[in-house]
Amino acid sequence: MAKLDMNDFSNNQAAVDATYSEKKLRIGIIGTGGISGSHIEAYLNQPDVEIVAGCDLIPGKAEDRFASHGIEGAKTFVDYKEMIDTVEMDAVSVCTYNCTHAECAIYALEHGLHVLLEKPFTVTLEEAIAVMKAEKASGKIVSVGFQPRFDANMQMIKKIVQSGELGRVYYVQTGGGRRHGIPVSWSETFIEGDKAGLGALGDIGCYSIDLVMNALGNPKPLTVTGTATDFFGTTPEAYAEVGKPECAEKFSVDDYASAYIRLEGGVILDFRIAWYMHMDTPGDTIILGTKGGLRVPSTDCWNGSFDKPMTLYHDVAGKPVETTIPLLPPTYDLWDRKIRSFLDAIITGGKAPVPTNEILYNQAILDGINRSSKLGREIAIEIPEI
Secondary structure (H helix, E strand, C coil): CCCCCCCCCCCCCCCCCCCCCCCCEEEEEECCCCCHHHHHHHHHCCCCEEEEEEECCCCCHHHHHHHHCCCCCCEEECCHHHHHHHCCCCEEEECCCHHHHHHHHHHHHHCCCEEEEECCCCCCHHHHHHHHHHHHHHCCCEEEECHHHHCHHHHHHHHHHHHCCCCCEEEEEEEEECCECCCCCCCCHHHCHHHHCCCHHHHHHHHHHHHHHHHHCCCCEEEEEEEEECCCCCCHHHHCCCCCCCHHHHCCCCCEEEEEEEECCCEEEEEEEECECCCCCCCCEEEEECCEEEEECCCCCCCCCCCCCEEEEEEECCEEEEEEECCCCCCCCHHHHHHHHHHHHHHHCCCCCCEHHHHHHHHHHHHHHHHHHHHCCCEECCCCCC
16 A cells, blocks of 8 residues: 555645547536536536537426526427437536436446446446446446545545554545425435335535545445334424425435445445434544544535644554644535546546446445345345346
8 A cells, every 4th residue: 555645644636637539528407406507507517518408307407507508509309318419419417316316327328338327326236236237228427426536635535544643444424414404405316105205314424434435445245134113204393494395295215314234345334314413413424444543524424624723643652642634625526527527538538437336335225225125124235247
């Protein structure tokens, strides 16, 4: 392992070293709800991109989204298959309901398009495997939307773990959540089971899991004991602050989840996530190793960075010492980096920046927690060769 320079905490990430295409890349947007705005803005910041089409199930929604961003001349549809069948494109961003991630990605791949797939990867492990099989058959790129990977402070976590400063990691605690924060203020599809499939697990839990799995080198999950509950989302009181008590009747996903996961290499992952709870945080992220421990201050959802320094606990000359890891300046252009890295991979034929073979384990954990909760027992995670 490369030795970590414990004095090198002053520099933020270097500017993006992009490979621009001589011919503009033609991009389509599948699903023009809230998250699509971030994709569109980042694409518009790239000089070698043209957004040529968009679609949404709700008539007029794609037109309104494009108009709000000043996009002219792009074709709009209510059927993503019709869009893919009739418009020449190089790639699509899939920004639809979680439950339709797989079908949209697979159809795009089968028609020769690269795919930037919003998180979570899918709802089930079976769906994720199906996407990966289509990806392999197509020879195209699928990158999954985990922009926190591009943040300097998030990357420092991985540098510390991979440097060997902690020794052999044997236990990880991670999670996060909101005291009050079921996301219905701008969209109620997050809480509907037939659209979202997963609640807090898929919305913010996947970020928390990727934070540590990426740092660890993505060890294979072996078993899961998990719970996923809805004690708050089904009550009108949970929506008092947003004035939508009727959402209680629509709520059909999880608002809290916890799990005990055994990973390959003897690592234990202790996980908890919440949209709503009577606590400010379910705990910091901690990574324990045989030579040291790292504490990462908790945040609501890990979808960007954090605003307090990390602490490294280790021994020096047999005495316990605490080293503060100074915060790097936040990386403000996470979405631009996420989009640019995807485009660069298309142009160069390189590896997807957030590849499906890494996020597959994330999805296996989410799926395992959900299934374990329903069965009321520990389950083994079985992932076939793809």
